[in-house]
Amino acid sequence: MSDTLWNARFFGPTMIERGKAQDVFLSIERSGSAASISSATYSLYDQDGATVKDAVSCTVDGGSVTATIGASDTSGKAYARNWLIQFDVTISGKVYRFYNDAVLCQARLYSPVGQSDLIARHSDVVNLVATSKANLQDYIDTAFSDITGQMYSDAVPFWRFRTPSALRGPMFARCFELIFRDYSTLFDAGDRYSALSDRYAEQYDREMERLRSKIDKDEDNILDGNSVPATATIHLSSGPRRRWL
Numbered sequence: 001m002s003d004t005l006w007n008a009r010f011f012g013p014t015m016i017e018r019g020k021a022q023d024v025f026l027s028i029e030r031s032g033s034a035a036s037i038s039s040a041t042y043s044l045y046d047q048d049g050a051t052v053k054d055a056v057s058c059t060v061d062g063g064s065v066t067a068t069i070g071a072s073d074t075s076g077k078a079y080a081r082n083w084l085i086q087f088d089v090t091i092s093g094k095v096y097r098f099y100n101d102a103v104l105c106q107a108r109l110y111s112p113v114g115q116s117d118l119i120a121r122h123s124d125v126v127n128l129v130a131t132s133k134a135n136l137q138d139y140i141d142t143a144f145s146d147i148t149g150q151m152y153s154d155a156v157p158f159w160r161f162r163t164p165s166a167l168r169g170p171m172f173a174r175c176f177e178l179i180f181r182d183y184s185t186l187f188d189a190g191d192r193y194s195a196l197s198d199r200y201a202e203q204y205d206r207e208m209e210r211l212r213s214k215i216d217k218d219e220d221n222i223l224d225g226n227s228v229p230a231t232a233t234i235h236l237s238s239g240p241r242r243r244w245l
Contacts, residue, residue: 003094003096004030004091005030006028006029006030006035006091006096006098007028007029007030008026008027008028008087008098009026009027009028009029010026010100011141011145011149012145012148012149012152013081013100013101013102013103013152014083014085014100014101014102014103015102015103015105015108015109015159016044016069016074016083016102016103016104016105017074017105017106017107017108018074018075018077018079018104018105018106019071019074019075019076020071020074021068021069021070021071022068022069023066023067023068023069024042024066024067024068024069024085025064025065025066025067026064026065026067026087026089026098026100027063027064027065028063028064028065028089028091028098029063033063034062034063034064035063035089035091036062036063036091036092037060037062037063037065037089037090037091038060038090038091038093039057039060039089039090040057040058040060040065040087040088040089040090041055041056041057041058041087041088042055042056042058042065042067042085042086042087042088043055043056043085043086043088044069044073044083044084044085044086044102045083045084045085045086046077046080046083046104047078047080047081047082047083047104049084052073052074052077053069053073055088056068058087065087065089067085067087074104077104078104079104079105079106079219080103080104081101081102081103081104081157082101083101083102083103083104084099084100084101084102085099085100085102086098086099087099103157103159105159105160105219106159106160106216106219106221107159108159109148109158109159109161109164109167110164111140111141111143111144111167111171112164112165112167112168112171113140113167113168113171113172113175114140115135115136115137115140117168117172118136118139118140118172118175118176118179121172121176122176125176125179128183136175136179139175139178139179139182140171140175142178143171143174143175143178144171146174147167147170147171147174147208150208157215160215160216160217160219161213161214161215162213162214162215162216162223163212163213163214164213166211166212166213167211167213169207169210169211170204170207170208170211172207173200173201173203173204173207174200174204176196176197176200177197177200177201177203177204178197179197180193180194180196180197180200181193181194181197183197184197
């Protein structure tokens with residue numbers, strides 16, 4: 001019998017803040033049910049492949065695995081992408097290995113938009129939430145993961161952003177696109193929710209194209225000049241060409 005094709009739920013690159021004690025999570029499921037995990041370890045490798053932590057025991061809770069990284073584990077390490085985290089997880093007597101790329105950074109980036117902001121724009125949204133959802137947080141988390149994942153795949157170091165409010169436009173657009181697309185499947189597909197979702201999808205593309213942020217390029221708490229383009233889109237300009245990495 002072949003090994004089960006588990007769903008290892010990473011929500012983008014693993015962000016590790018240098019010199020800080022922190023937890024890293026992995027959720028494993030299949031067919032909507034959590035995996036029955038008996039044990040797990042994690043290993044951490046830097047950008048050169050050197051072992052930082054080797055086969056350290058993780059905390060297991062149902063289908064969730066928590067790896068604890070100590071402050072001393074990353075102190076003095078150079079800020080860099082291309083780190084790697086490896087989970088070896090025992091499920092039903094078999095060991096499965098899950099990898100995710102990681103970034104050693106000065107600080108994480110957090111969503112500047114919450115449920116109260118969405119309600120301020122569309123006061124009826126919280127009243128239309130499906131009965132399976134208690135609030136709008138799933139949409140917010142998904143939108144933030146989509147946006148940062150898109151930037152990461154475009155080699156944009158979003159963890160160096162120092163103007164998180166610049167993400168409000170894309171976050172609003174992506175959240176409402178997701179929310180109204182969901183509503184359009186719950187109600188008549190030809191109703192206003194489908195049209196609203198399409199409108200916000202177009203707005204999202206525009207917001208991402210014009211996204212700008214102050215950047216701490218060297219992660220030394222010194223902002224590098226003016227706000228610069230924060231997407232991989234080519235912008236025509238008479239100014240100097242910028243490289244992210």
